[in-house]
Amino acid sequence: MGACQRGRELSIRHVPYRYRDVMTDKRSQRAADRTEAIMRTTLELGQEIGYAKLSIEAVAARAGAGKHTIYRRWPSKGALLLDSLLSLNEAGLDYPDTGDIVADLRVQIHAAVDLLARPPFGPLFQALIGEAQHEPQVAAALNERFIAPQADKTVARLRAARDQGQLSPQFDLELAMAILSGPLYFQLLITQEPLTHEYVDRILDALFTGIGPTQAY
Amino acid sequence: MGACQRGRELSIRHVPYRYRDVMTDKRSQRAADRTEAIMRTTLELGQEIGYAKLSIEAVAARAGAGKHTIYRRWPSKGALLLDSLLSLNEAGLDYPDTGDIVADLRVQIHAAVDLLARPPFGPLFQALIGEAQHEPQVAAALNERFIAPQADKTVARLRAARDQGQLSPQFDLELAMAILSGPLYFQLLITQEPLTHEYVDRILDALFTGIGPTQAY
DNA sequence: ATATCAGTACGGCACGTGCCGTGTCGAAAT
DNA sequence: ATTTCGACACGGCACGTGCCGTACTGATAT
Known part of the structure; x- marks a missing residue:
């Protein structure tokens, strides 16, 4: 608990400012790749063993990431899972207006x-x-x-x-x-x-x- | 640790607990009193520090009970809290029928x-x-x-x-x-x-x- | 040179489970 | 009636485990 208590707007994820909008430089690209790998692993493991048994240690181990890398970006297991789930739906769903x-x-x-x-x-x-x-x-x-x-x-x-x-x-x-x-x-x-x-x-x-x-x- | 390791017979001390004993003899009455004290403590502590931080250890400590006594009756923190909350409402609420x-x-x-x-x-x-x-x-x-x-x-x-x-x-x-x-x-x-x-x-x-x-x- | 990374080690906490000695009870023996 | 005994639940204690969140390391990439 209590990692990164500084109010960073409404975002749960701790993305350093320089990564925010500029996805063009290679450093940001690497970070984004790692982030995505971690989130993918989170969903994998979550589906396999369920949320209750899901641990950040296990995610780090399977993703080949350091725990620090995860804690640097997400303050809690819930935040990590939320980001992971929403990363699949970033575009959002579009709905029809047929008149009915x-x-x-x-x-x-x-x-x-x-x-x-x-x-x-x-x-x-x-x-x-x-x-x-x-x-x-x-x-x-x-x-x-x-x-x-x-x-x-x-x-x-x-x-x-x-x-x-x-x-x-x-x-x-x-x-x-x-x-x-x-x-x-x-x-x-x-x-x-x-x-x-x-x-x-x-x-x-x-x-x-x-x-x-x-x-x- | 190893103080009294000599000659202990292999008797099984902890026989499976029969959950609902008859409440007639004094032994059961004592057990019921203990049970109620534990549930009361659970609600107290729960209100003070919230469910997330509530631990069975803390409940046992404040209630002056052994952890075993709690684990003997409830399989999880959730079950303990549910029983504790419902113990206040055993009668249930009665509702009117005024015709409206x-x-x-x-x-x-x-x-x-x-x-x-x-x-x-x-x-x-x-x-x-x-x-x-x-x-x-x-x-x-x-x-x-x-x-x-x-x-x-x-x-x-x-x-x-x-x-x-x-x-x-x-x-x-x-x-x-x-x-x-x-x-x-x-x-x-x-x-x-x-x-x-x-x-x-x-x-x-x-x-x-x-x-x-x-x-x- | 700088920053990020994976890996590792650590202290802390709560878990759930053993075993201890004690106290209380009812039943049996004296 | 008194004593003895077995059964049983109890509080207390310590244990091993698992995960937490943090700190430090050396490797790697820019």
Whole structure:
């Protein structure tokens, strides 16, 4: 604990300033390669033995890296795993706007569910959310870099539908997003029953039968 | 170390522990007292230093108990904390049926939120849900002994309302429970914004404006 | 010459497990 | 009725293990 307490913005990773934007010089390139190798190894090992048994020592050993190299960049196991998971998704997912709000939400949420609740990365995501419950820094980074962007896209799609008159002008976009997402995380984290596309569809059907454009809500 | 190594018979001192003894004889009563003292200490220490820093060694030390006594009864820190938290709520909470489904749900959910998201026990509950993400046994126990009973009460109240004609006969009770509960856990575990009564009310208003008795859903 | 690296060693902490001697109990023997 | 005994859980202690996070080394690359 307590490595690098200096507030470095919202980023969890400790990237020296000179590595920030300039990927052109060879030194930065080397560092980036090592960083990527470490993250790849983290995902490998994590899938093999699970988050609980995953240790930084083991990652360093398999990656052929020194522990110091890892601690230089990440303050905790959670931060390392978060970066590793997000490195696969840096571009983010793009979602359609076909004009059919329910169909588009379905595509969007199905994709999120596949990423979050299915192998190979679902179990690691789930464990990371667990870790966030007693590591505020991990919680903040997870929110900012994964949850919020995903939520923003959902809200944006809902807003477009409202602007097109498919939803009531009083429709509360943020609340609707929470009502759509909540049951999925409830199923994933609390009841821990399988989170299927069919379940997503049932929720969408239930909600949009009741909150269609003709409803006051 | 090797003081008394002579002539010890090979008797097995530690016979497998039978978990639930009959509480009639004094021996069992003493054991129950010890158990309660350990759980009380667990909650004390947990509130002071948080779940992450809570160690079984520290609990044993403060409770004046041996580590063995703890390991004899609980397989993990999570199991110990779960028992400790639930020991306060053994009776469970009773909820009203005034005939007004929305008002009754509000009372019910407000009480659950107060327990789950407010000091003194909210943070510990939250950490325990986190632990459940990488300890399946904790997850199962948490579900069986806290989540499911709470959900059952919500479903029961919804069923009564449906039987009284306040909800459509096609109303899916389980799904509605998940849609009611989900956003709360989403707020608690994912966005980690404050979980207020006002937020609960907004969700209830939003949902029951849309899913009243005249709706097909 | 400078900086980063892998490798290694270290102190610290909590884990989970042995064994010790003690105290309390109920049952059997005296 | 008193004593003796075995069964059992207990607090305490020490052990070996595993991982933590840090510090130092010499090699390597620019």
